[in-house]
Amino acid sequence: PDKLVYQKNFVLPQSYENKTILLHFGAVDQIATVCVNGKELGRHEGGYLPFSVDITDAALPGAENQLTVTVIDTLSSVYPYGKQRKKRGGMWYTPVSGIWQTVWIEPVPRQYIKNVCFTPTTQDVTIAVEYVTAFANIPFTATVTLQDGTLHTFSSEGTALKIDFLSFRQADGLPLPPALWTPKTPYLYTVKVATADDCVTSYFALRSIEIKNIANVPYVCLNGKPIFLNGVLDQGYFCDGIYLPISPKEYEKDILRMKSLGFNMLRKHIKIEPEQFYYYCDKLGMLFMQDMVNSGLYSWLRDTALPNFGFSKKDTGCSKKDTERRLFFEQHMKDTLYQLYNHPCIIAYTLFNEGWGQFESDRIYQVAKQIDPTRLYDSTSGWFAQQKSDFDSRHIYFKSIKLPAANQKPLLVSECGGYAYKVENHVYAKYSHYGYGNCETAQELTDTIVDMYQSMIIPAITSGTCGCVYTQLSDVEDETNGLYTYDRKICKVFPEPLQKINEKIEDIISNRV
Numbered sequence: 415p416d417k418l419v420y421q422k423n424f425v426l427p428q429s430y431e432n433k434t435i436l437l438h439f440g441a442v443d444q445i446a447t448v449c450v451n452g453k454e455l456g457r458h459e460g461g462y463l464p465f466s467v468d469i470t471d472a473a474l475p476g477a478e479n480q481l482t483v484t485v486i487d488t489l490s491s492v493y494p495y496g497k498q499r500k501k502r503g504g505m506w507y508t509p510v511s512g513i514w515q516t517v518w519i520e521p522v523p524r525q526y527i528k529n530v531c532f533t534p535t536t537q538d539v540t541i542a543v544e545y546v547t548a549f550a551n552i553p554f555t556a557t558v559t560l561q562d563g564t565l566h567t568f569s570s571e572g573t574a575l576k577i578d579f580l581s582f583r584q585a586d587g588l589p590l591p592p593a594l595w596t597p598k599t600p601y602l603y604t605v606k607v608a609t610a611d612d613c614v615t616s617y618f619a620l621r622s623i624e625i626k627n628i629a630n631v632p633y634v635c636l637n638g639k640p641i642f643l644n645g646v647l648d649q650g651y652f653c654d655g656i657y658l659p660i661s662p663k664e665y666e667k668d669i670l671r672m673k674s675l676g677f678n679m680l681r682k683h684i685k686i687e688p689e690q691f692y693y694y695c696d697k698l699g700m701l702f703m704q705d706m707v708n709s710g711l712y713s714w715l716r717d718t719a720l721p722n723f724g725f726s727k728k729d730t731g732c733s734k735k736d737t738e739r740r741l742f743f744e745q746h747m748k749d750t751l752y753q754l755y756n757h758p759c760i761i762a763y764t765l766f767n768e769g770w771g772q773f774e775s776d777r778i779y780q781v782a783k784q785i786d787p788t789r790l791y792d793s794t795s796g797w798f799a800q801q802k803s804d805f806d807s808r809h810i811y812f813k814s815i816k817l818p819a820a821n822q823k824p825l826l827v828s829e830c831g832g833y834a835y836k837v838e839n840h841v842y843a844k845y846s847h848y849g850y851g852n853c854e855t856a857q858e859l860t861d862t863i864v865d866m867y868q869s870m871i872i873p874a875i876t877s878g879t880c881g882c883v884y885t886q887l888s889d890v891e892d893e894t895n896g897l898y899t900y901d902r903k904i905c906k907v908f909p910e911p912l913q914k915i916n917e918k919i920e921d922i923i924s925n926r927v
Contacts, residue, residue, distance in 0.1 A: 418512040420483040426519070428476040433521040434546070437467045437481070440515025440688055444493050445486040451479055460493050460742070462686040462707050463749050464515070487511040492739045494707030494746055496684045497649065504848050507649075507891050510657045515688050523611040525549075530607050532618035532756050533788065536594055536637050539618055542574045543607060552609055559604040561593040579620065594637045595619035595758045597678045600699030602758075619696065619758035623790060625804060625824060628926055632824045634790070634880040636701075636761070640926045642919050643701060643762075643881025645679035646672050646897065647829060650687055651890045653842065653900045657685075664902070665691040669700045671898060672887060675909050676916030681828070681883045684708050684767060686750060695759035702757070703792070703883070705764040706750060709743050710736070710771025717769045721797040721809075740773055744781065751785045762790040764828070768809065769798040776802040795828045805880070811850040814870040820878020831866060832885035832895040835859040835906050840899035842891045849895030850885070860907045867915045875922050 426435065437448065443461025447454060451474070456467035473479050489495055489509060498509035525547040533540040543554050556575055557567045560582060568575055579592040593601035602617040626635045633640040648668070652659040659665065665687070672680065679701035686707060695702050747765070754760055765779060766772040772794065779793045779802040793803035806820060809829040817825060834849025835856065841847075853859040863884070871882045888896035897907055 416486060416488050418485045418487070420481075420485070420513060422481045423478055424481060424519075425478050426473055426475045430473075430475040430521045432524070433470075434468065434524055434526060435470045435473050435475075436520045436522060437469045438464065438516075438518050438520060439466070439513065440464050440517070441686075442483070442485055442513050442515075443487050443511055444490065444495075446513075447484045449482040449484075452482075460746055460749075461487070461510075461514075462494060462496075463746070463753055464689075469519075483513065485512045491710055492742060494709045494743070496707050497651075503892055505893065507651055508656055514657050525552075525609070526612045527554075527607065527609060527614050530614060530616060530756075532605075532616075534618055534620050534622075534758070536620055536622050537580050537592060538576055538578045539603075539620065540574060540576045541570075541605070541607065541618075543570075543609075545573070545609070554607055554609045557606045557608075560590065561601060561603075562590060592620050595621040595696075595699070596636060597673075597699040597701060600697060600758075602696060616756070617696070618756065621758050623761040623788070625790065631876070631878045631926075632820050632822065632880075633878070633926060634824055640923050641678075641701075642875060642923045643679045643703070643826065643883075644677050644916055644919060645681050645701070645703065645881060645883040646677050647683050647883050647886040648672075648680040649683050649886060649888075649890050650685040650691075651888075651900075658688075662688075662690050666694045666698065667902070668887060669694055669698050671902070671905070673698065673700065675897065675905075675907070676913040677884075678916075679703060679761075679881070679883075680887070681705065681764070683886075686753075692754065692757045692759060696757055700759055701761050702759040703762040703764060704750070704754060704760055705767060705795075706743075706747050708767060708770040709739050709746075712770050721768070736773075739771070743771065744778065747778070747782060748785060751782060755786060760789060762792060762804070764792045764795045766794050766798075768796040769794070772798060776800045779803060792826065792828060810870070811885075814866050817870060817874035817877075817879055819874075820880075824878050824880035825874070826880055827871065827882045829883055829885050830870075831863060833859055833862050834893075834895045836894045837899050837904050837906060840889075840901055840904050841894060842889070842900050846889075846892040846894055848893045856906055856908060860911050863907065864911050864915060872915075872918060872922065875919065876926070 446458045448456045448467045450469045450472040453472040458465040497507045499506035502508050528546050529544040531542040541556050551572045553570045555569050582590040584590045602619050604617050606615045624635050625632050654660040681703040684705045775793045790804040792805045792807045795807045796809035805826040806823045807826045807828045832850035833853050835853040836847050886896050888898040889900040
């Protein structure tokens, strides 16, 4: 249905009196109106980002209260909607509606910490705190646990604090080197931030991501050293919950499945996950490229088929009637950058994918870069490239080609492969079989993937190809081009040959230092 109504009665503890009472929503698709005891308190548009409603004025501690959430979801293309379609099939999947993430109530002091923002380098971190308070510039303290287990407390004089890790010493007086976050050593510093009224605990990591020229070739560098982004496209769909797995531990398992095959990066395709997913990537050391969720109408012929055969178009912007969608996309992009800012796993963002809803991509790149200059941006993943992007980004299906040498930007094969292999008794629908090329056995699929890397990707690394994103992590409904089946019960490839490919890539990239 296009309209859903949720109602729940609840009793707040009497101890919530004289507190600010916040009602949090992980995500609700697409338009949500929140009422408590008949009083409308908030409205939110867009189905992928969290939001909060202050229910203090309507909720009664010690008494029964009624929560009503009314949701409208017409799959309007004005809002980001991803791969959802009411008539699923091929590259389109079953839609979701309404409340699809966790809802919870939090009592906080009248003056409370709303947000803590961590901006790291390889040597220091800047901690910025946002308050809800009647006063300005309330100082705070930050207690940080170093890698040797010692606690250090720092006091601010305002709303920001910079901590220099090069100043720390070991017990013998020698420097204590900063512990840097990498896929192999994903070290996280724990931190407690406190004011007179409130305190929060969190974590951050020391790391940097940038593009550097080495011997006149542009490379993506993590912590100053070249790294190859050996990635997998991750749609974030599950057979037992569509947008959510049966247990959050499945997020952790998906990450470990891909690491065991030799991959070091996921590209989350046109979907934003619950915070727990990004936590696992931070904790387990999985590099992450986050797509913005597309809006607007899509044409398979114009936006996917013809570009694969060399036909392109210019980024001419959108008509005036599309103004509402463009404004919402830009605001949603900003909100996404703010929401995910603290996750060290995220090293890059995709702004537009294959021209889908694309407009003014050069200006959108500048807006994103101004908000978060610490990440890299693929402005136009696949094709329809304009002037401003951190990558020369290309999608290559149906064939292997000789990749050109990188010029001013590192070349990222941001989608490739997608070879289909249908495992009987592990498919979503009887006639499911969608992919880019067909394999009959696990051995054939493995050999085909290895051949693609050996013939197309590996020879181009020394000339500036910085990464490759294989399509995809698992089968999704009618698509049978995953490395795993949709139910995650069968790995469709043999791990050892893919692990050896990754070892070969690491040997090549380590010699570029």
